[in-house]
Amino acid sequence: MELRHLGRSGLRVSRIGLGTLTWGRDTGEDDAAAQLKTFWESGGTLVDTADVYADGGAEYVLGRLLGSLVPRRDVVVCTKAGSVADPERRVDCSRGHLLAALDASLERLGTEYVDLWQVHAFDPYTPLDETMQALDLAVSSGRARYAGVSGFCGWQLAKAATWQLAQPVGRTRLAGTQLEYSLLQRGVERxxxxxxxxxxxxxxxxxxxGRGVLTGKYRDAVPAGSRGATEHLAPFVAPYLDEPASRVVDAVATAADGLAVSPLQVALAWVRDRPGVAAPVVGARTADQLAEALSVEALTLPDExxxxLDDVSAPLHRYPDHDWSTL
Structure with missing residues (x-):
């Protein structure tokens, strides 16, 4: 699989990443092992997780597989901290919480460092410089090789990144950010x-x-065994089962028929090759599903x-707006 630099950093990642949101909960260790083996054998390197996935279970499963199933040196481990299960406050990006969470993640992962450590969400109650200092300490101590953020909106991302750039010595430049992006959710382009x-x-x-909707499996009904059929993930899928989304899914299916590939491959190739994208993170229920996603490596969409697809999925951006394509 082709490798890409994460932004202007020196970190190189496979241009498709493996997500572990369901590991330790819906995906058991045997199925997770099959996915990781398939991913590694295809040349994949970036594995994305978080300390709150399955309340730490995803990190624990990944940690059991690192070294025993695939060499640790071949995996770019990305994890996150800052989201907490407390219903009274679901975000805590204080220095104390973040560094304690990182130590707990390293213990579950069974590794001395993570390759990319991300702040999982913006915390309006903690000074941003305190949050960023936790990233600096993680990198300077060797517990993280690179740092980034997740779930930040535009002004939050710009503020965090420019704070880190304001003093070149002693501060860790942000390498990347993570946010939802697909033909059904193009809000990041604003x-x-x-x-x-x-x-x-x-x-x-x-x-x-598009939370699985762009694969076309929800065109007629919610299939049994799908994420949309589970109690805890049905609300996650439901917003993309409306009429506007259906038009985009139909267009993807038409393109797939014309190219003799699957809708999944068309949708994934589209987002993979957007400007600024390093690696879409794909979650799968089975190794076979993951193998289909990884087969997109050979596909480049024709310009027409x-x-x-750009036209049929174009978001409606009213004032103010930016022509991001010219940057």
Whole structure:
């Protein structure tokens, strides 16, 4: 699989990442092992997780597989901290919480360092310089090799990145950011993507298949066994089962028929090759599903199909707006 630099950093990642949101909860260790083996054998390197996935279970499962199933040196481990289960306050990006969370993540992962450590969400109650200092300490101590953020809107991302750039010595430049991006969710193009391109960050799109809807499996009904059929993930899928989304899914299916590939491959190729994107993060239920996603490596969408998909999925940005494509 082709490798890309994460923004203007020296970190190189596979241009498709493996997500572990369901590991330790819906995906058991055997299925996770099959996915990781398939991913590694295809040349994949970037594995994305977080300390709150399955309340730490995803990190624990990944940690059991690192070294025993695949060499640790071959995996770019990305994890996150800052989201907490406390219903009274679901974000805590204080220095104390972040560094304690990182130590706990390293213990579950069974590794001395993570390759990319991300702040999981913006915390309006903690001074941003305190949050960023936690990233600096993580990198300077060797517990993290690179740092980034996740879930930040445009102004939050720009503020964090420029704070780190304001003093070159002692501060860790942000390498990347993670946010949902797909043909069904192009909101990042309004403010986040222009910031990514201007600041030299790499974008790691989450839910690049529109929470599974762009695969076409929900066109007629919610299939049994799908995420949309589970109690805890049905609300996650439901927003993309409306009429506007249906038109985009139909266009993807038409493109797939014309190219003799699957809708999944068309949707994934589209987001993978957008400006600023380093690696879409794909979550799968089975190794076979993951193998289909990884087969997109050989696909590049023709310009006319890419433009048609751009048009049918174009978001309505009213005033103010930016022409991000010229950056």
């Amino acid at each position: 403010e986040v993507l222009p910031a990514v391109l201007d600041l030299g960050l790499g974008l790691l799109p989450s839910s690049p298949l 199909i890419r433009r048609a």
